[in-house]
Amino acid sequence: MAKKGKTWIKGQLNEKYYKMSKRDGFRARAAYKLIQIDAKYNIFKVKGKYPKKVLDLGAAPGAWIEVILRKYLEIPEAKRYRNFKIIGIDLTTIRPFENAPFIETHRIDIFSEKCEKEIIQPEKLFDIILSDLAPKTSGDFRDIANQEAMVEKVFEFTKYLKKHGHIVVKMFQSEFTNEIMKKWKPHFRILKRMKPPASRESSRELYIVGLNFI
Template sequence: MAKDTTGRLHVTVKTGGKRKLSSKLWLERQLNDPYVAQAKREGYRSRAAYKLIEIDDKYHFLKPGLTVVDLGAAPGGWSQIAAKRIGAVNGKGRVIAIDLLEMPEIPGVSFAQLDFLSDDAPAKLLAMIGGRADAVLSDMAPNTTGHRKTDQLRILGLVEGAAAFAAEVLNPGGTFVAKVFQSGADAELVTQLKRDFASVRHVKPASSRQDSSERYVLATGFRGDGSTAQRGASA
């Protein structure tokens, strides 16, 4: 164990046995990540919680009483923050977490185990909440292949699906936040978002690892009237 440049103790994981180098590096990064330790101390299910905290601290879109949808929510770090900030833990707002995987219960959060990319998902959500959403959040990322261009296209496809879902379920004036990775491939996505939202910007929270191309797109002021979703629900 040694100290890093900040004076913190740095844990080194030994290789050996069946542990691959990539697994060693991931475990070492987790053990030395101050946000991982902080999340454990404060009861958050993932370090990703701090990314949403930072984004909302700056742009203030999670207001009390709102209805928020968290796509690909497991393990639930973003749902925890959303529930706290909109007052869902006290019955003042509502958070709906959607994932293909099961997720342990979170106070103030309703969970729906479904594929948000399925054609009937928006109609199911609208029926579930009895209205429309004020914000759609997505911290999803696909399984990586290690091939940069392939991985960029995968995350872009996932974000485009999330944006299409948001356009089906958001109230006018609503907000969409999603993880993307910096590349020239998302120009078409940004163009579409600028048609659908009054403001579109990229955000890089301090808690997002600086050696990663990860960033977030924040789109506010949804212009839609919900007609697309209403047609889908009545089809």
Template structure:
């Protein structure tokens, strides 16, 4: 992003995008937001593939989800920002200490540019072969299953909410198939009225469940993350009232 300090203009002025032929108002608004987003600029400076990396970094700093030696699955991994963070935190990158080296596998319908310390698979995670394939690549059950997936936005809030909740619920079912006891599930959701149903469902199988909203999530966004820790196994169930207490600054 260019520095516009000359000509009597302040360097912190927001960049404006002219409406070009064929560009919709919504795409113009999105581009302006990207150009003026400090996390987008920071990601470019620090070598992350997406601004979403800072959401995972912040959540992990708070809750210590990622540890050296863990096995991690990143659902809907493209373009790879979350996988980058996971690889660094679990020590799957080349040169990591042998006894504490983790594994990270990312899966997406889109092809992803290779990344040191991460194995990417171009496949729908709903494919029947996916659970066995991923656990085989990891060398065992996953310690963390995470998803920053979102369906393409329609602009209709209720529809977008229901679509992303459907993704999160399906990803949660997948996580139950491959998580080790004590494992973690983290996924993006949107506020909109049905997110409490997913929490109630997860409480049956996890020791603690909560919503979190990192600072890197845009303030005007209804985006949240559901965090479920201490996987007990689907057969054991649990008391749906055993929800973790809210974290100050981390719940809507």
């Protein structure tokens, strides 16, 4: 990956969402993408109820988990939610969260057999599956293939998504986005694509939001 120059770093430090993340105590500016997706699609309600089990793929450093955690703390009945669980998976280590025993994090590749067989499958079903997975870029044709393989893998994991559950999946705008929309449409009551304002305009990144899994 190309080295980021001083100007890039300076621009980053002055950037609005970066500053907001420092002010609000989030681990990364990515937090606002999920906040904005939720503000539009109310993803933290599944059939009128708060979700009990959430899978977060590509979860490091953990900003989306922090968003879920804050949401959870807003719920008055949260203390009675005994089986609430968030599972965060990433190739890199996710720093632990204090006083949150219901958060489980794993340093593992989502493509590994162990990830599916030993971490995901035993949980049976999730209310929400989130993916902010982004492959390391090499700047050549492999980037596209890697990204597409990731999106396909996340779709495979919908076999662990509850009926009426939701997904949010990052991908990069291309012809493949239209293919995915067509392929996933029959599986969700609502399927949308969204570019949250916190996602940089210069990036082709967008999110597919699937609501009410059929």
